[in-house]
Amino acid sequence: MDDYQHILLAVDFSGQGDYVAKKAKSLADKYQAKLSIIHVLDNIPMPDTNYGTVIPLAEDSEYPLLEAEKAKLMRLGDELSVALADRWLIWGIPKQEIINIAQQQQVDLIVLGSHGRHGLALLLGSTANSVLHHTLCDVMAVRLQED
Numbered sequence: 001m002d003d004y005q006h007i008l009l010a011v012d013f014s015g016q017g018d019y020v021a022k023k024a025k026s027l028a029d030k031y032q033a034k035l036s037i038i039h040v041l042d043n044i045p046m047p048d049t050n051y052g053t054v055i056p057l058a059e060d061s062e063y064p065l066l067e068a069e070k071a072k073l074m075r076l077g078d079e080l081s082v083a084l085a086d087r088w089l090i091w092g093i094p095k096q097e098i099i100n101i102a103q104q105q106q107v108d109l110i111v112l113g114s115h116g117r118h119g120l121a122l123l124l125g126s127t128a129n130s131v132l133h134h135t136l137c138d139v140m141a142v143r144l145q146e147d
């Protein structure tokens, strides 16, 4: 079996996200793989800007909500030593954008939580379930329990 070369961590900044992030980091270290992170903005209104759905992280915007999300991603990226070019902040539908970036960036393992902001009602959350069913690469769903 080939080692993983490029791992994509999907973060929604919910309560147990740090635990999922640590698992992804430890796998990346173990396999000496590149680590990328993605956060999809699905819960704040899209401001009227010139740029498309991929948010440029190096530019400041005048939108406080956007800056707050950017700051969270930057903090996590720094903690995990992820290169700036491998931090993705994108507007859209989480499952779609996670799958798109994974394909575009030739990711071979996606790491996400079994559940996120959308609650523990299902055995596997809807984002996790959909990514698992529609991506071509491996997916690791880190089992999250109720707090």
Ligand code: AMP
Residues within 6 Å of the ligand: 010, 011, 012, 020, 038, 039, 040, 041, 042, 094, 111, 112, 113, 114, 115, 116, 117, 118, 119, 124, 125, 126, 127, 128, 129
């Ligand atoms: P869910 O299936 O929506 O309950 O979420 C399961 C997991 O999918 C979360 O623990 C995250 O790892 C990932 N995820 C959910 N929403 C997002 C998002 N907006 N951006 C990036 N990853 C997400």
